[in-house]
Amino acid sequence: MKQNYLFLSFALLLISAANAQVVNGNFENVKPNLLPSNWGMNFTQPITIDIPSGATTFDQIQYTSNIPSMVYASTDALNGQYAMEISNALNATQNEVISGSATIFSDASQDFPGWNAGIPLAQNDQVYMIGFYYKFLPMGNDIAEAKIEVFDINGQTIGTATVDIMGINSEFEYIYMPIHFTSNAIKSAMTISFSMAKEGSVPTFGSRLLIDNVVTNFEALNIDETPITSEFKMFPTFTDNQLNIIPGYLQSDFIDYKIVNMQGKIIMQNTTVDNSNYIYTMEVSSLSSGMYFLQVTSKKGSITKKFIKK
Template sequence: MKQNCLFLSFVLLLTSAMNAQVVNGNFENVKPNLLPSNWGMNFTQPVTINIPNGESTSHQILFNTNVPSMVYASTDALNGQYSMEISNAYNATQNEVIPGSATIFSDATQDFPGWNAGVPIDQGAQVYMIGFYYKFLPKGDDVAEAKIEVFDVDGELIGQAEVDIMGTNSQFAYIYMPINFTSNAVKSSMNITFSMAKSGSTPTFGSRLLVDNVVTNFAALGLDDNPITNEFTLYPTLADNELNIIPGHLQSDLIDYKIVNIQGKVVKQNTTTENSGYVYTMDVSQLSSGMYFLQVNSKTGSITKKFIKK
């Protein structure tokens, strides 16, 4: 599966209720020790044992903040009070960087996943992508990674998606990746992990990754997957040459249509003055294959729909 990072630069409305499928996906539940509830990593203080005398010495571990953890709550958030911050640690005794990571887990009484990584998927819940807002502040050429894995009732892997995170993003940006499913089996549980070092990459001490509003479906981002909302209709959602739109309740004297690509760039824009019942057609034959978003704005409201160009 191609590891293409998909970005949206326009703002999407989120609420805490919309993150319900991802436990503490907005990271507003923070423990007194400043650890985000249901997120963390397994880490044991390394110890060196002197074989001749049996004495043990704990390694000197340096953390990026005063919090003795590589996963902690940050007040630098897109929404609400907190986001989750992940950073690397440094083993001064062995002169090596320890990459930070954060994994979701069910037991809120624990501070780290242990053997309890992953969370159950509610019956009928929509889980077909991983999406989140992030800031990435690397000190070197670090490549971080977000990964979601979906399992059936027998614990067999039936779908996964991986997103590379690279480059410096000092402002919150949105990124998502659809899950590649290999089976139609019932989704039973999922595991989400953010790693500061993608396999094969070299972590740098001081690099930071902030994550906020982790979701598993577009509906949680305020994007409606239903083809008809208040009589607004967009078809086909898998378009070849033309996109047909019935504006419904958005109909007014002036309607602005924008097609936005996954980098947030407006690639096509039309404004109409029709004020009677009609089907408006946009030519999308020149667009490259991929996912797009149609933004429709009028004095009576606005709406955003996604479609795919063949």
């Protein structure tokens, strides 16, 4: 029996997934003006009007990038060609920082949401979390925020989730938060937004936030809630020291193993290169007590199982 031990890694590999509910959630659809399709913010450049003369003067706005927008496509992506970048701007005339934000909207012909009714949801759509990869590069003590809001057919909010984004993250990190629902009413629409300044925090000019691969359910991450089959086995699911895994149908020339905590952070990762069948043993004694997710991926597919560390 071979034994391989999981080691700490900061490299992040995306689990192959798709989520049609999040329009352009991977930000690969980019317009000629370098704005990500279906994402943006409402912003009008302030104008000062001199009453006696009727002359108009536009406030001078400085942007963090050379694109005259606070929301734009970036080639600094987790995978694919593009991610979405959000940054703050500076009203040099008023000496005020303008907080950048991005909201999803359904009309791809527009560059900004305008009046936004959200993204329509089908009755059977599974929407119960917000998950995404991000880099956060604040210039000060900024606290950014992600938010998802779900509405019923009357436009009333029936579920929300918010995620604080803080600290410097120069490598892509994964984070998710379950939605708290207050009603069992039929879901009709949703909005997802990213703000560079959580309510009560002060934005700093030059801060940047990159977002990639936004999803709204665990199905998009290939999480399997069904009982363990004979094809793939993980045991024990309540462990003190080790996890044992028989890859089964995922057996390939490489298999990627990750352990993700309840905050959505990848805390351990290893990739094996072997085409023989064996029990893969992972040492988990260093983990704190609690629930974790084991994500196993190969070119033949991926699966995620839950386990509890005693």
